[in-house]
Amino acid sequence: MSKHVSLPSVDRLLRADPLIALIEAHGRQPTTNAVRAVLAGMREGLANAEGDTAAASEADIAALVSDRLVRAEAPSLKRVFNLTGTVLHTNLGRAPLAVEAITAMTEAARGASNLEFDLASGRRGDRDSHVEELICALTGAEAATVVNNNAAAVMLVLNTLARRKEVPVSRGELIEIGGAFRIPDIMSRSGCRLVEVGTTNRTHPADFENAIGDRTALLMAVHTSNYSVEGFTSAVPEATLAELAHAKDIPFVVDLGSGTLVDLERYGLPHEQTPRDSISAGADLVTFSGDKLLGGPQAGLIVGRADLIAKLKKNPLKRAMRCDKMTIAALAATLRLYDDPDRLAERLPTLHLLTRPVAELQALAERLTPALAQRLGEGFTVATAPTRGQIGSGALPVESLDSFALTLTPAAKRGRGSALKRLTAGLRTLPVPVIGRVHEDALWLDLRCLDDEVEFVAQLSELSVS
Numbered sequence: 001m002s003k004h005v006s007l008p009s010v011d012r013l014l015r016a017d018p019l020i021a022l023i024e025a026h027g028r029q030p031t032t033n034a035v036r037a038v039l040a041g042m043r044e045g046l047a048n049a050e051g052d053t054a055a056a057s058e059a060d061i062a063a064l065v066s067d068r069l070v071r072a073e074a075p076s077l078k079r080v081f082n083l084t085g086t087v088l089h090t091n092l093g094r095a096p097l098a099v100e101a102i103t104a105m106t107e108a109a110r111g112a113s114n115l116e117f118d119l120a121s122g123r124r125g126d127r128d129s130h131v132e133e134l135i136c137a138l139t140g141a142e143a144a145t146v147v148n149n150n151a152a153a154v155m156l157v158l159n160t161l162a163r164r165k166e167v168p169v170s171r172g173e174l175i176e177i178g179g180a181f182r183i184p185d186i187m188s189r190s191g192c193r194l195v196e197v198g199t200t201n202r203t204h205p206a207d208f209e210n211a212i213g214d215r216t217a218l219l220m221a222v223h224t225s226n227y228s229v230e231g232f233t234s235a236v237p238e239a240t241l242a243e244l245a246h247a248k249d250i251p252f253v254v255d256l257g258s259g260t261l262v263d264l265e266r267y268g269l270p271h272e273q274t275p276r277d278s279i280s281a282g283a284d285l286v287t288f289s290g291d292k293l294l295g296g297p298q299a300g301l302i303v304g305r306a307d308l309i310a311k312l313k314k315n316p317l318k319r320a321m322r323c324d325k326m327t328i329a330a331l332a333a334t335l336r337l338y339d340d341p342d343r344l345a346e347r348l349p350t351l352h353l354l355t356r357p358v359a360e361l362q363a364l365a366e367r368l369t370p371a372l373a374q375r376l377g378e379g380f381t382v383a384t385a386p387t388r389g390q391i392g393s394g395a396l397p398v399e400s401l402d403s404f405a406l407t408l409t410p411a412a413k414r415g416r417g418s419a420l421k422r423l424t425a426g427l428r429t430l431p432v433p434v435i436g437r438v439h440e441d442a443l444w445l446d447l448r449c450l451d452d453e454v455e456f457v458a459q460l461s462e463l464s465v466s
């Protein structure tokens with residue numbers, strides 16, 4: 001038997017004191033909508049309820065309305081703690097920006113700017129002008145342009161220089177980057193025909209020579225970002241591809257993917273090819289991402305020969321792929337940090353994270369262990385362990401970064417899978433969600449990217465694992 005409880009009307013509720021306070025804080029329309037939704041939910045609950053249902057007071061209803069309003073106002077896109085061990089994690093937004101870049105973005109967002117206005121002459125300007133010189137200085141290129149991301153950069157190059165023509169690419173480089181960037185698909189969408197050359201593990205200069213014909217628009221090398229072919233392998237060096245292309249009077253293009261602007265060895269990291277390396281090897285155009293190792297906003301940078309860059313800028317697709325003012329502002333500020341390589345690892349968050357010493361991460365892990373162990377209680381064993389993370393976003397896939405992690409292992413062998421599920425779900429619902437990695441019966445929290453220890457600990461009191 002369900003007992004009938006009459007609920008107050010929407011109008012009466014909106015005149016009650018607790019609701020008036022909510023209207024002041026959240027606005028009349030959102031509060032009214034929330035009251036309606038809460039009442040509808042309660043009515044449904046009452047209809048289904050077996051036995052007695054306590055009468056709902058105005059204060060009870062106001063509490064439910066308040067919860068609903070707070071949840072509705074929370075942004076969908078929020079900060080998380082990336083403890084996955086992958087520093088440049090595409091699903092978690094890749095490179096964190098430098099303070100200088102964030103300030104520049106905010107300034108650009110605030111109001112009008114000289115985005116496409118030449119203050120010297122008073123004439124129309126070019127948005128690339130705010131970054132072109134900086135990019136050229138850092139890459140040794142004659143000219144540069146910027147688009148929405150590197151996938152767009154590759155499409156723009158192919159569509160401008162190779163539409164209705166052929167582009168030979170080594171079979172060893174027909175890559176898929178996560179998120180549906182596949183070289184063969186990008187080729188066909190750009191309007192050009194891919195000519196597969198060589199084999200998966202070995203491609204020789206003669207393979208390219210045989211593939212080049214009257215319809216060949218350009219030669220292209222693709223940095224095999226996210227995998228490596230090992231063993232009996234052979235690839236044609238960029239310098240050789242450049243020679244072959246130039247002998248036929250066609251451009252040589254390199255899709256570099258990550259493209260760091262400095263020699264990473266200087267910072268104790270493994271070497272990663274730079275745009276300058278490709279240009280020195282004879283590349284006519286090089287494309288790379290702004291939010292990978294470069295450590296800036298999402299963007300696709302194209303550098304190289306001035307005549308080819310000018311052609312790209314005339315393609316209407318450039319207009320469709322252009323960067324907004326916030327990106328230009330953040331990119332320019334990020335590039336300026338490179339002027340001072342001595343302080344780059346302090347100022348560029350990506351490089352800072354990549355170069356954090358393992359001893360520091362180990363000490364952090366040891367400091368955090370008691371707080372986590374206390375919060376998780378008997379159900380989990382908390383320990384520290386050395387681990388290996390990765391740069392991510394395709395840079396140096398095989399090299400891994402020595403790091404340190406907290407491992408959270410369910411104490412009971414039975415029901416381990418579901419205990420881990422509850423734990424990862426609980427961590428995801430924290431105010432700043434914590435994202436780790438499940439590996440061999442434990443949740444691993446790689447601490448390389450934990451940048452706010454105090455906040456991490458403070459919110460643990462809200463963790464519930466049930």
Ligand SMILES: *Cc1c(COP(=O)(O)O)cnc(C)c1O
Pocket residue numbers: 149150151152154177181222223224225226255256257258288289290299300393394
């Ligand atoms: C990452 C990558 C891309 C795609 O770059 P986005 O900036 O993500 O669009 C293309 N090519 C290579 C080789 C890459 O590594």
